[in-house]
Amino acid sequence: MTTHHRTCHLCEANCGVLVDVEDDRISAIRGDDNDPLSLGYICPKAYAMKDLHEDPDRLVRPMIKREGEWHEAAWDEAVAFAADGIHRVQREHGVSGMASYLGNPSAHHLAAILGGSTFLKALGSKVRFSASSVDQFPRMLAAYFIFGAQLGVPVPDLERTEHLVIMGANPLVSNGSLMTAPGMKRRLREIRERGGKVVVIDPRRTETAKAADEHVFLRPGTDALLMLAIIHVLFAEGLVSLGKCEHRVDGVARLREQAAGFAPELVAEACGIDAATIRRLACEFARAESSAFYSRIGTCVQSYGTLASYLVDVVNILCGRIDRPGGMMFPQPAVPLSSRGHYAKWHSRVRGIPEFGGEIPAATMAEEIETPGQGQIHGIFTLAGNPVLSCPNGTRLDAAFASLDFMVSVDPALNETTRHADVILPPRRTLEDGNYSAVLLQLAVRDTAKFSPAVFEPTPDSKNEWEILGALTAAVAERRERDGDEDGAKRARTMADTFFAKPLEEMLGALVAAGPYGITLQDLMDNPSGMDFGALKEGGLDRLRGHEDKKLHLTHQEIDAELVALRADLEAGEIRGVSLPASSPGNSSSTEDGFLLIGRRQLRSNNSWMHNCPTLIKGRNRCTLLMNVADAARLGVSDGQNVQVRSRVGEVRVPVEITDDMMDGVVSLPHGFGHSRPGIRAKLAAENAGVSMNDLTDDAALEGLMGNGVLTAVPVSVSH
Numbered sequence: 175m176t177t178h179h180r181t182c183h184l185c186e187a188n189c190g191v192l193v194d195v196e197d198d199r200i201s202a203i204r205g206d207d208n209d210p211l212s213l214g215y216i217c218p219k220a221y222a223m224k225d226l227h228e229d230p231d232r233l234v235r236p237m238i239k240r241e242g243e244w245h246e247a248a249w250d251e252a253v254a255f256a257a258d259g260i261h262r263v264q265r266e267h268g269v270s271g272m273a274s275y276l277g278n279p280s281a282h283h284l285a286a287i288l289g290g291s292t293f294l295k296a297l298g299s300k301v302r303f304s305a306s307s308v309d310q311f312p313r314m315l316a317a318y319f320i321f322g323a324q325l326g327v328p329v330p331d332l333e334r335t336e337h338l339v340i341m342g343a344n345p346l347v348s349n350g351s352l353m354t355a356p357g358m359k360r361r362l363r364e365i366r367e368r369g370g371k372v373v374v375i376d377p378r379r380t381e382t383a384k385a386a387d388e389h390v391f392l393r394p395g396t397d398a399l400l401m402l403a404i405i406h407v408l409f410a411e412g413l414v415s416l417g418k419c420e421h422r423v424d425g426v427a428r429l430r431e432q433a434a435g436f437a438p439e440l441v442a443e444a445c446g447i448d449a450a451t452i453r454r455l456a457c458e459f460a461r462a463e464s465s466a467f468y469s470r471i472g473t474c475v476q477s478y479g480t481l482a483s484y485l486v487d488v489v490n491i492l493c494g495r496i497d498r499p500g501g502m503m504f505p506q507p508a509v510p511l512s513s514r515g516h517y518a519k520w521h522s523r524v525r526g527i528p529e530f531g532g533e534i535p536a537a538t539m540a541e542e543i544e545t546p547g548q549g550q551i552h553g554i555f556t557l558a559g560n561p562v563l564s565c566p567n568g569t570r571l572d573a574a575f576a577s578l579d580f581m582v583s584v585d586p587a588l589n590e591t592t593r594h595a596d597v598i599l600p601p602r603r604t605l606e607d608g609n610y611s612a613v614l615l616q617l618a619v620r621d622t623a624k625f626s627p628a629v630f631e632p633t634p635d636s637k638n639e640w641e642i643l644g645a646l647t648a649a650v651a652e653r654r655e656r657d658g659d660e661d662g663a664k665r666a667r668t669m670a671d672t673f674f675a676k677p678l679e680e681m682l683g684a685l686v687a688a689g690p691y692g693i694t695l696q697d698l699m700d701n702p703s704g705m706d707f708g709a710l711k712e713g714g715l716d717r718l719r720g721h722e723d724k725k726l727h728l729t730h731q732e733i734d735a736e737l738v739a740l741r742a743d744l745e746a747g748e749i750r751g752v753s754l755p756a757s758s759p760g761n762s763s764s765t766e767d768g769f770l771l772i773g774r775r776q777l778r779s780n781n782s783w784m785h786n787c788p789t790l791i792k793g794r795n796r797c798t799l800l801m802n803v804a805d806a807a808r809l810g811v812s813d814g815q816n817v818q819v820r821s822r823v824g825e826v827r828v829p830v831e832i833t834d835d836m837m838d839g840v841v842s843l844p845h846g847f848g849h850s851r852p853g854i855r856a857k858l859a860a861e862n863a864g865v866s867m868n869d870l871t872d873d874a875a876l877e878g879l880m881g882n883g884v885l886t887a888v889p890v891s892v893s894h
């Protein structure tokens with residue numbers, strides 16, 4: 175038997191694992207006690223690494239579709255086919271006639287993230303989409319506004335905080351996000367054991383809420399109102415104390431005026447939280463020895479997502495919690511990926527949505543494909559994504575993909591999205607490749623570094639994303655050269671010759687050597703469980719490559735406009751067109767059969783792509799609609815009964831699961847299911863198909879500042 179050290183690549187937590195191999199098969203996957211970040215913790219998903227490695231449905235050969243039939247192909251043939259298609263679309267419809275979509279796992283693989291970003295430069299199309307715009311973009315845009323860097327997202331100093339507020343996140347199940355922090359259960363327990371407090375604000379009494387000191391139900395979509403009321407209290411009670419940010423924050427006085435109109439009493443009913451509780455939350459946060467206000471996807475994927483995320487940062491700033499031990503701090507990773515980013519340099523063609531970091535929102539993908547005219551999308555390149563199940567109005571997107579002239583996917587799965595491709599280029603199995611978690615270690619609650627060497631020899635004639643995209647880039651360059659497209663050829667040729675020509679490990683070696691610890695690849699190899707650079711360090715605000723004046727900026731016309739819109743909405747009794755409850759007793763958000771739909775994550779699932787893993791999918795049907803006891807009684811539905819859920823864009827039929835854990839008037843569906851579409855190759859997933867929540871989410875609803883997908887507080891009706 176041999177034992178191999180790896181970092182689990184399945185979610186953001188980055189747990190150190192030991193993979194035991196006997197006779198060329200994985201015999202065990204265990205937590206690595208010596209990993210300085212995870213200290214031996216793993217979750218049940220770790221075992222899915224074996225399922226994924228052995229998945230019989232995984233594509234191992236490139237696939238070309240001809241007259242509707244899939245055929246295995248040699249790499250040369252498939253790469254040439256892909257390059258021909260891309261070149262044809264770009265020649266006929268312009269460079270940006272070929273769009274791209276990068277999915278979530280690309281952030282977990284060095285080969286994919288470096289390969290993807292380098293290939294997109296060669297491709298040259300400005301029409302880029304990714305899973306980030308159905309996820310954390312609002313959090314990043316808030317960081318861009320305030321700190322001047324889209325990757326300048328602070329993380330809670332879990333190892334030292336005395337008071338942690340968790341809003342719109344369920345880290346006990348998700349294992350944390352924009353907060354690389356394996357072992358959340360232990361971490362929360364330790365905060366409480368040292369006399370600290372953990373508060374969860376969420377429309378569902380989640381697994382995390384149950385492990386906290388206090389849970390507060392919040393009406394979905396109203397986070398910005400709650401934060402404004404908290405800011406109002408901080409000013410009214412004289413609790414603003416900027417600490418080390420004293421001379422580096424702009425716009426505090428103005429903010430005070432803006433928050434004046436949002437007294438707790440004014441927002442209480444809309445938020446479903448009484449004013450006294452809001453006051454207490456604010457005071458406890460400000461008065462704690464140390465405190466960190468952490469918000470995540472629930473707060474992002476709403477119509478005021480950027481404003482809400484921004485106001486969370488503001489609360490941390492006003493209480494002097496930024497860049498301070500026990501507060502919100504900036505990690506110092508071994509490979510810093512500093513990127514200032516940009517915003518609103520240009521706008522999407524159809525709805526005029528501002529770009530952010532060079533992308534336009536995934537929720538606009540379908541309209542950009544369907545709407546004729548100059549700049550229409552005719553082809554798409556997807557890498558590690560399944561937007562048909564993960565983006566709003568999946569039904570429409572599904573049809574839009576079917577109408578494309580050409581599509582190429584770099585993905586190991588033939589799934590709901592890649593079934594529309596003309597050619598699929600599958601990367602080799604993850605455990606056959608080395609890896610370094612460059613993106614997620616940017617956001618870790620402790621500074622560490624670790625390289626994961628390959629566990630298995632590569633399957634003969636297999637390629638990773640770096641190699642696939644390198645070959646594709648060279649092939650595209652050739653076609654452009656042949657056609658005399660000098661600029662395009664040069665762009666692709668430069669990428670192929672100067673970047674892709676280097677082995678990935680050489681790229682990594684250069685990156686760590688240039689980092690703050692000046693380590694070498696050999697150092698990483700010599701420390702198979704990882705290198706520990708200690709607890710989060712102060713000075714992050716100085717290290718950040720943010721605003722030129724090194725200040726935190728709290729005055730932005732975009733934010734002002736959102737505040738005006740929110741104020742008007744509050745007066746009109748709605749949140750961007752979704753009605754707030756009429757002066758109703760208690761927390762109720764429901765009207766007869768009308769509900770607000772929210773999502774949920776589950777420990778044995780990960781977005782759309784792990785339902786073909788036997789160890790995860792076994793057991794009861796988990797694609798259920800959670801509904802509160804009183805709502806179920808009112809509708810006359812019983813546990814397990816199938817109901818029809820309708821939204822503006824679609825409907826699904828799904829069994830109800832009755833619970834005490836939902837807020838009145840709010841129902842919850844997990845996303846990532848819906849494997850009943852024909853033509854996918856995932857036997858177990860198809861047998862446990864469930865329904866897709868994104869056949870209900872609405873692509874007409876966009877977040878106000880950069881058009882992030884609105885995946886929560888979706889108005890639906892439920893009937894039987």
Ligand SMILES: Nc1nc2c(c(=O)[nH]1)N[C@H]1C(S)=C(S)[C@@H](COP(=O)(O)OP(=O)(O)OC[C@H]3O[C@@H](n4cnc5c(=O)[nH]c(N)nc54)[C@H](O)[C@@H]3O)O[C@H]1N2
Nearest residue numbers: 277278279305309558559560561564584587773781782845
């Ligand atoms: N309603 C609702 N919708 C949501 C969310 C929600 O909470 N509610 N969450 C959103 C969030 S946070 C996210 S991140 C998105 C995710 O959205 P996507 O990233 O579009 O979807 P995934 O389901 O993660 O699909 C991952 C794809 O990557 C492939 N893959 C896996 N490993 C590799 C690899 O090593 N290399 C390559 N090349 N491909 C690989 C898989 O086969 C699969 O096709 O979904 C979003 N959608």
Ligand SMILES: Nc1nc2c(c(=O)[nH]1)N[C@H]1C(S)=C(S)[C@@H](COP(=O)(O)OP(=O)(O)OC[C@H]3O[C@@H](n4cnc5c(=O)[nH]c(N)nc54)[C@H](O)[C@@H]3O)O[C@H]1N2
Nearest residue numbers: 342343344348351394395470471472775776779780781886
């Ligand atoms: N097991 C598992 N782990 C995962 C994933 C997975 O699919 N499964 N996905 C990974 C990915 S891609 C990501 S981005 C992370 C996400 O990690 P988290 O951000 O922790 O995601 P969720 O568990 O969806 O938690 C979101 C919470 O927001 C709540 N919520 C919904 N609407 C609102 C609202 O309007 N306001 C507030 N305040 N709360 C609201 C929901 O009830 C839910 O508890 O998880 C990662 N980890």
Ligand code: SF4
Nearest residue numbers: 182185188189217219
């Ligand atoms: S928490 Fe995430 S990284 Fe850790 S074992 Fe589970 S899936 Fe892997």
Ligand SMILES: [Mo]
Nearest residue numbers: 278305309310
């Ligand atoms: Mo995500």
